[in-house]
Amino acid sequence: AQKVTQAQTEISVVEKEDVTLDCVYETRDTTYYLFWYKQPPSGELVFLIRRNSFDEQNEISGRYSWNFQKSTSSFNFTITASQVVDSAVYFCALSELSTGKLIFGQGTTLQVKP
Amino acid sequence: DGGITQSPKYLFRKEGQNVTLSCEQNLNHDAMYWYRQDPGQGLRLIYYSQIVNDFQKGDIAEGYSVSREKKESFPLTVTSAQKNPTAFYLCASSLDKGTSGGFDNEQFFGPGTRLTVL
Numbered sequence: 001a002q003k004v005t006q007a008q009t010e011i012s013v014v015e016k017e018d019v020t021l022d023c024v025y026e027t028r029d030t031t032y033y034l035f036w037y038k039q040p041p042s043g044e045l046v047f048l049i050r051r052n053s054f055d056e057q058n059e060i061s062g063r064y065s066w067n068f069q070k071s072t073s074s075f076n077f078t079i080t081a082s083q084v085v086d087s088a089v090y091f092c093a094l095s096e097l098s099t100g101k102l103i104f105g106q107g108t109t110l111q112v113k114p
Numbered sequence: 115d116g117g118i119t120q121s122p123k124y125l126f127r128k129e130g131q132n133v134t135l136s137c138e139q140n141l142n143h144d145a146m147y148w149y150r151q152d153p154g155q156g157l158r159l160i161y162y163s164q165i166v167n168d169f170q171k172g173d174i175a176e177g178y179s180v181s182r183e184k185k186e187s188f189p190l191t192v193t194s195a196q197k198n199p200t201a202f203y204l205c206a207s208s209l210d211k212g213t214s215g216g217f218d219n220e221q222f223f224g225p226g227t228r229l230t231v232l
Contacts (some may be wrong), residue, residue, distance in 0.1 A: 004156075033218040043202060045157075045223040052218070091156060095218055100145050100164065100208060101172065102221060104156030 002027045004094050006105035013082055014113050021077045021108045023092030029053075033095040034075045035102065036066065040088045051075065082112045117141065118224035120205050125229045127192070127199065135190045135227045137205035144210040146188040147221060150174060151202040160203075163188055164210075192229065203227045 003026040013019045025034065036048040049059060051068055059066045063080045079086055089109050093102040118139045127133045137146065145164045149157035159172030163182040177196025182188050188207075192199045206221040 009154075035220060037223075043204075043226040043228075045204065045206075047220045047222065050218075050220045093156075097218055099162060099170065100147070100219075100221070101159050101162060102147075102149075102157070104158075106154070106156045 002029075002094055002096060002103050004092050004103055004105035006090075006092055006108050008108045009106070010109045010111070012111045012113065015084060016081050017112075018078060018080050019082050019110065019112075021079075021090050021092075021110065023075045023077065023105060025073050025075065025092070025094050027073075027094060029097065031097065033097070034068070035093040035095065036075075036077050037091045037093065038088045039091065039107070045091070048077075079110075082110075084112050084114055086110060087112045118205060118207055118222055120203075120224035120227050122227060123225065125227055127229060127231050129231060130194045132191055132193050133229070135192065135203055135205075135229070137188045137190065137224060138186055139188075139205075139207045139222075139224075140186060141207055141222065142185070143207035143222075144185070145208045146182065147206040147208075148172070148178075148180065148188070148190045149204045149206065151204060151226075157204060160190065198231075199229055200231045201229060203229060 005024045032053045034051045037045040065078045067076045089107045091107045092105045121136045147162045148160040161180040163169035179191045204226045205224045208221045209219045
């Protein structure tokens, strides 16, 4: 069965600290896609990144970076120099290619304090 | 502006009533999805549609119904058979199959409808 686990339920940091959100997934597929979404208090999910199983290169986008390690089935997300605006719930998800269904983790609530 | 709209933002329902949540997109996306989110939990798939006039059950379809008569629209009806409908409902859409040959494109989400049963 496919599954996504985000073991950190809540994280609280002080502004400018770096923070890493963990994501571990399970799948029997050889081709799969992983995603990260941000859910601010407004509720709408905002797409952050999409990564396929054949591309293990780390990706950096501004203060955001992602570390994909197939050997440990992990797709971790790091925010460098966190800001109060980063406060949100962050979801990691795995795509079921036959249907497009996203299998979500339970989410990590990040609170960045000034 | 291109995007996904959901209405209403807040909805109150009396027990025994059916209610319909609207979802419209002007992104020309083929696939559309309905997810349910309960407090402190991830999203769970209710129904999805990959093409007009066709839709499939997701993981928690019982007590819900959908239609897909137009590409742009994918309304969700919460029926009286849904025992615990109070939740946050999110609609999403995505392009057709991606480079993998499967549905691997990112999904774009609407702002959501918060349904409360009185």
